[in-house]
Amino acid sequence: MLTENLLRNRTADLSEAERALLESAVSHTQTYSAEQVVVRQGTPVEISTLLIKGLMTRHVDAPDGRRHLVALHVPGDFVDLHAYALKRLDHDVAALTDVTVAVFPHASLEKIQESDARLTRRLWFLTLLDAAMHRQWIYRLASLNATQRVAHFLCETNARLFAIGASDGRTFSLPMTQADIGEVCSLTNVHVNRVLRELREAQLCSVRASRVEILDLRGLVAKAMFDPQYLYLNPSLAARSSAQ
Amino acid sequence: MLTENLLRNRTADLSEAERALLESAVSHTQTYSAEQVVVRQGTPVEISTLLIKGLMTRHVDAPDGRRHLVALHVPGDFVDLHAYALKRLDHDVAALTDVTVAVFPHASLEKIQESDARLTRRLWFLTLLDAAMHRQWIYRLASLNATQRVAHFLCETNARLFAIGASDGRTFSLPMTQADIGEVCSLTNVHVNRVLRELREAQLCSVRASRVEILDLRGLVAKAMFDPQYLYLNPSLAARSSAQ
DNA sequence: CGCTAGCTTGATCTCACTCAATAGCAGTGG
């Protein structure tokens, strides 16, 4: 099922009817290979994509050629649903790994919007969830140091992957280089490396060859001052991803 | 008119009918005094507020007691419209100055959502505009230095105030202390002071006693690498707020 | 086997923070 992970384990899950209506709005699926830019900043868009498999990023290009991530997307995320109302984007959308996406023409979304206020509110909710994550990323950059930022990012990703069954709550696959993590946390690859060593030596977690293993979730959460409430997960899930 | 500045000079302005429908959804207006916290993080909310007069902030509290702004709101902003779909917020909402707001019970918004898909899409758009600003704030923290951050914030605020007629494109009133600016740009008040001196000595702009005067808009925009496209203003307005 | 991308470590530098002191200014009360 294409929309399997959509809203999964959030405050409100989708009903079967809603799921069916949504799936009928999909025109086709598509694949992109790693590194490919899917939507370029400023280009008019008439479709939105739901990520089915792989990881995608949204990033802003700095004039000096560096990129800065503003969002990371996991399977089940409606990556650029906001394009439905914005019509052109203020950032790029790219594939981090090889990915598969489901394509929703905006005309289909318009039909949903005219026929199902409840489902529309849930789609709206999804775009607000992204905004909530943006806010936490601002907070992360503004008030955490390098170690805490990386720890916070790992906690967040663990919680999100756990919600879709892609983490067992402790270990998960994360196909990102240290430089990629740097683009999330606004650190150089060199410093990410030092931070990861520090986390490893503190027996909090190990990140090696695209594999994250959290050794002490409670300790990592404390270090990062991570509180998953902004992810709007259901209570039991939130508790387990912050070891409460 | 309460909704006078709503969507003003954005890609799509509101029609008279839409405006009337919206105004009918207002239950009452309310005032708050400076510093007052209007919505506390995590509290269930059943209303959303539109800012009519004054400035409001949305901020995240750090455990050490510091606050970090994630949004600044000017008159005409639908400050916590996102509460309509989120139901509880992941941050605080506060009054920066004495403010007047219009209150929209979520029940009224629900009626709009069931009766007017077009207006609903415009409201949705407004919440996405906030998200676009969040993204730019991430970018600002991630890739600009202290001077550029402050310059960028001043350019952004000038453009937003210009859109609602509260800036003449060069000068405007900004009732914020240097410490407040620090909470936006993630800098200490001491460093904000040095940065403002630098901008003044470079003849780019002067910030004194709540009054901002941009002396060289083109230069300030260049220093900040400010590009207003993320504000989704209409083209002529965007051009004038970046001196193109 | 050599190449390249990613990881690792060391040495040095710098931007913004911290700490500390002073000045200006509005409001308040004697």
Next chain:
DNA sequence: CCACTGCTATTGAGTGAGATCAAGCTAGCG
């Protein structure tokens, strides 16, 4: 009218987290 209080702005000196620069190292792959 002036002393007192408290908030905001200003400036100086010293410090430190993370960047930069520079080298190796490792492993997968053609």
